Amino acid sequence: MMIVLWLVFAVFIGSSARNYPVFILPTLLVWRYFTVSTTSALWSVIGNSSLVTRVYFPRWLLVLSSNLANLLGSSLEFAVLFPLLILLGMKVQWTILLVPVLLAVEFILIMGISLLISPLNVRYRDMAQVWDITLQVGFYFSPILFDVTVIPQRYVPVFFLNPLAGLLVAIRQILYYNSLPSSTYLLLTAIAGGVLLLAGSLVFRQFEPRLAEEV
Numbered sequence: 564m565m566i567v568l569w570l571v572f573a574v575f576i577g578s579s580a581r582n583y584p585v586f587i588l589p590t591l592l593v594w595r596y597f598t599v600s601t602t603s604a605l606w607s608v609i610g611n612s613s614l615v616t617r618v619y620f621p622r623w624l625l626v627l628s629s630n631l632a633n634l635l636g637s638s639l640e641f642a643v644l645f646p647l648l649i650l651l652g653m654k655v656q657w658t659i660l661l662v663p664v665l666l667a668v669e670f671i672l673i674m675g676i677s678l679l680i681s682p683l684n685v686r687y688r689d690m691a692q693v694w695d696i697t698l699q700v701g702f703y704f705s706p707i708l709f710d711v712t713v714i715p716q717r718y719v720p721v722f723f724l725n726p727l728a729g730l731l732v733a734i735r736q737i738l739y740y741n742s743l744p745s746s747t748y749l750l751l752t753a754i755a756g757g758v759l760l761l762a763g764s765l766v767f768r769q770f771e772p773r774l775a776e777e778v
Contacts, residue, residue: 585653589738590707590731596637598698604629604677605684612778622771626677634670658737669730672756678763682770685777706731726755
């Protein structure tokens with residue numbers, strides 16, 4: 564995906580971003596972690612239907628185990644990414660130590676969304692198609708292919724209604740611009756993650772008693 568995007572935006576269109584692989588790869592991994600985790604969690608209950616219908620246990624553990632597995636996978640991807648970025652010309656500074664903090668914030672955000680969509684997918688089987696479209700649209704409305712500075716100032720507040728936008732901006736500030744991420748962006752993302760985690764917990768608890776029957 565990085566090669567295709569590099570060809571389209573850096574070669575054919577002519578992106579002004581220097582060292583485009585370093586510009587785009589970190590944000591691609593953050594986005595990949597989000598999409599893979601939420602999509603996996605979407606099917607975590609249905610995919611374990613035989614277990615859900617036979618044994619009683621807190622069903623949210625299925626969502627948690629799915630997300631923890633993807634957190635491990637994403638951490639390994641970043642571990643492989645760092646040497647590659649260094650070879651591509653990234654400057655290593657102490658701010659790189661903040662990357663695990665960003666992943667932890669993203670995990671909370673993912674967990675909240677997962678708890679919202681996984682029971683809905685049991686009740687409404689079209690939820691998978693809806694979420695797939697949401698992710699496709701979200702990709703192009705997230706600062707992955709472009710920098711947040713190109714957005715007109717009057718649209719910035721609307722743009723950051725996307726809870727993942729703050730994390731994408733932060734990872735680029737750390738690994739591409741070698742600077743501290745904006746505390747405002749991170750705070751907004753952390754608040755959104757906390758709100759979504761609370762909302763997801765309430766929704767999941769509401770649906771949980773009938774999951775064994777509906778799965």
